[in-house]
Amino acid sequence: MRLLHLSDIHFREPACLTARGDRDAPYRTRLEADLLELCNKDGIPVDAILVGGDIAFKGHPDEYKAAKDWLLRVAARCGCEPEGILTVPGNHDIDRAICAAVDVSNAQEAIAKEVGLFNRDRQLSRQLGYAPSAEALFKPLQAYNDFAAQFDCGIFPSYPFWEKDLKLGDGVTLRVYGLTSVLISGLGDRDNAPGRLFLGSAQVVLNPQEDVINLVLSHHPPSWFSDAADAENTINARAPLQFFGHEHDQRCLRPPEFFRFLAGAVNPDREEPRWNPGYNLVDLHVDGEGLTRGVEVRARLRHFQQAPNELFVPLLTQERDEFWRLQLKLPQMPSFAVGWAEMKVVTPPQGGTDIASAVHTAMEAAASEVRPKPRTEADVTEPSTDNLIFRFWQLRGSQMRDIALQLGLITKADLQVAPHERYHSVLKLAKEKGLLAELAKQIEKHEKND
Secondary structure, three states: OEEEEEOOOOEOOOHHHOOOOOOOHHHHHHHHHHHHHHHHHHOOOOOEEEEOOOOEOOOOHHHHHHHHHHHHHHHHHOOOOHHHEEEOOOHHHOOHHHHOOHHHHHHHHHHHOOOOHHHHHHHHHHHHHOHHHHHHHHHHHHHHHHHHHHHOOOOEOOEOOEEEEEEEEOOEEEEEEEOOOOOOOOOOOOOOOOOOEOOOHHHHOOOOOOOEEEEEEEOOOHHHEOOHHHHHHHHHHHOOEEEEOOOOOOEEEOOOOOEEEEOOOOOOOOOOOOOOOEEEEEEEEEEOOHHHOEEEEEEEEEEEEOOOOOEEEEOOOOOOOOEEEEEEEOOOOOOOOOOHHHOOOOOOOOOOOOHHHHHHHHHHHHHOOOOOOOOOHHHOOOOOHHHHHHHHHOOOHHHHHHHHHHOOOOOHHHHHOOHHHHOOOHHHHHHHOOOHHHHHHHHHHHHHHO
16 A cells, blocks of 8 residues: 655645746646656555645635645546545644634633643533534634545544544555644644644544554644643554654654654745655555564655755665665454364474464464455445545535435434535445445436536
8 A cells, every 4th residue: 555645735825826826836746746756666556645734824715725626636646546635634724713703712722721631631522512612613624624525534523533444455454543633723822832732532542453553644743732741652552653744844753663754844834944845655565474464664755855956855764775664563462252172282393482473373273263254345336435425525515415315314404514514424324224326326417417
């Protein structure tokens, strides 16, 4: 699997609305060319694009229109389907004018002023559980949510962060968690220095499971939260793959337990002392067997070289290698579904001492009969839910409403809530009711008529 990591694109209206006025456009063009060259050279397309926030500059709808056009073009050129685009919000995706409203500032301040992490965490839960304040917390993200919903990455009070499962192959799942780091962003000086925002315990549950590799995508690194130590320790222990943005300082950390990518901005502020656009291209491959089974990570960190050539070049390791590598251990939880008496005794070779590996092999052999087999593409006859999500959101608002009402996927009362929240469960309900095929048919009918 190949992942493209982009962050801090900062589309800024009105400049981003015309090619002639957008002075950042040439650097994005260079990035596209470099990415396409690498994908063609390797013969490997991109499976998912991780967009780490600050997509816009001031949360303006026109900025997201430009972002959508560019991201879809990048996806098409590198072989990624639109549903492979995954996004989280950054502090520049907040509409700060809306933050100044009394209800928004009151809800944010109620959380920020609490003394002690336990009290702050409890207050966050209270605010999200009370409809008026919960709605206020998400108001500044309205334009972002209108953009993110088409990629099934919208967020709202009952769904303040998202998770998605991607198949790595060989029975292994990559579970991507899109964290929301900006719930109390946009007011005061909380965005100006590390340690002032708040993540909360609910977003870092990250429950470890067998044959599942957890990946965290967040705009802010843990150091920017007042609960930094808790977030840092929990993420490091439970999410071996970590992608952050915000700091515009491209680098990565590779202790044995995890691989952390800190993105360079696609379009940094030119007043920054280290103005240096960048992006990351990461390949994941499952290899090994038994206790040695793991995920091989091979990454390229690419950054911009200015005159005389203006091109993206590799950021090298200490060994002067353009590839940053790490072998991640795959979570394994031996099954006890079959009694010990049925297990075959496996004796390690005389020259070996890896008793744990031998026991694991025996347990795997005994449990193999009772484990469900993973579904293959041949088993799946329903239309692609992800594909339907993106296609559904390309319809006009009236068409989306009519389809959902006609199929009984929403009620008239649902029309009172924001579209990204209203239609979030439409695909899930269609699947539960056996209506995916009919939903696909209705979407296709409107696509042809338009």
